[in-house]
Amino acid sequence: MNLPPDELQAIRVAARWYARLHSGIATDADRTDWRTWLAADPLHSQAWQRMAAVAEQMASVPGALAAPTLSDTHQRSRRQVLRSALLLTSAGGLGWLGWRSQATQNLFCDYRTAVGERRAFQLADGSTVLLNTDTSINVRFDGQQRRLELLRGEVLVTTAVDPLRRPFKVVTGPAEVLALGTRFIVRSQAWGGEVAVLEKAVEVSLLASGSRMRVEAGQRLDFNEQSLGALRGNDVSVGAWQKGSIIAIDRPLAALLEELSRYRPGVLRWDPAIGDLKVSGVFPVDNTDLALAALESGFSLRVTRYSRFWVQVSAGHRR
Template structure:
């Protein structure tokens, strides 16, 4: 049975209403009455539940969207859920192309956007491009769930002496009175400590690894790599800059892709060209033009959202 948009949106609305803090028995009874009103209602609801079950299999920290402020972002949540539900019977297409938990996160930035937050305890968080973050403070713990992207955290002293922990798919980082960067992508998390230290524990509960100021660590769900010296310019993005020293060109292009919508590629023949410099991240197209004037490359633009660096 084909499901119309109104039915899909109604299912999304019920989903949000039932997960709000003020959901009561009357709301649940009304939802049950709606389900029984038409076969299409139940089919739409089952499709939504299939999507939710798919998200719950991803892992702790990213499984369930957080709706603690659902009333404040109801329109956004409904739009996202309706779009995902309309993707198909099981939502497979939507699952491959977007992440519902990220789209309905407490805080998120678009591609090329950054934002600064001040948390309830005075801690400060800077979100880099395409970042999604959930925030949960309880009487015993201060928690951030980084669903995707990159953040810089500067913790504040807490009057209740609650631990400060950042979770990703791959594990958790416990702050030890510190300033640090966490980046999560490609099934790996990288933590770079700028001040003091953190303790890193992978998702498989291996013994924690202490990372001191001036060090960085890359880890997956099952293992932590070796401690490495931190990049001296790891936090340059907080100033809108990218500073590179003798990078491969394809590595630079992959990094620039994070800040530009669409596809940005690099031809294998020029992938290994070395490059150093400081680049302003607010104009990626200008960076690409500069590459063509300093390296033996040309910028081939198939469309506004499909660009490749090729041999000149």
């Protein structure tokens, strides 16, 4: 990323101030000088906000993984902290790129959930949204429309009657979903997305081509940039996450593990040789270790935990 020289310099100075203030040896005079620098130029304030955003993102990294970043500053020298801060904020540094990444940009969305979290919000018009794990949305209401932008993850929307009769739309990736007085789920995927309707109906439109399709209660639809998929019926697995479960019915193990990985931090890997094994059952998303233990005992698998954040699933010994 190429930044203007004055902006890059402000970021570097902000990194030095961050290192100083978090070194454990900052004085009252240092804090006074920092406030003076901060107020001297709007670029300084912007650079400091960016530095703080990177620090917040790094603070959410699990302890062992965060060791080389900005955590544990009281146990490290000012020079070590400064080196990390400069790495995070340099034009080519991984931390600065991370701030520009989608994950870090989500820090500035209107509503979001962490990995493993589900949370409900009521919007200004009385509609409610239930965000699944690792989900972020923006809400844009004006006099003409009610618009929800699904940046990542999955959301259950229950629309309220609007006295102004403004349409309620959810936009994610290549598609727009128009609510027709309804409850529905939208999930963003790398390849496009999915819509499942629980009550009433929605209309799904591709933004590029204008192709559209009505989806009724009890139906679901996949979409990508090029096309809308075929309508399919909902089954008991649709929306089971609302009550903290994944319901699998003859589901390939690889697909189930990929779904479980959404609810746990770190890395969950599996041997491709067992990926096609068909699995049925109800698995808790609030305790993925328990879900893995159930798979291990019920399907003759071996779960190897290299650490809390690195788990491998492979074939076990047949009884």
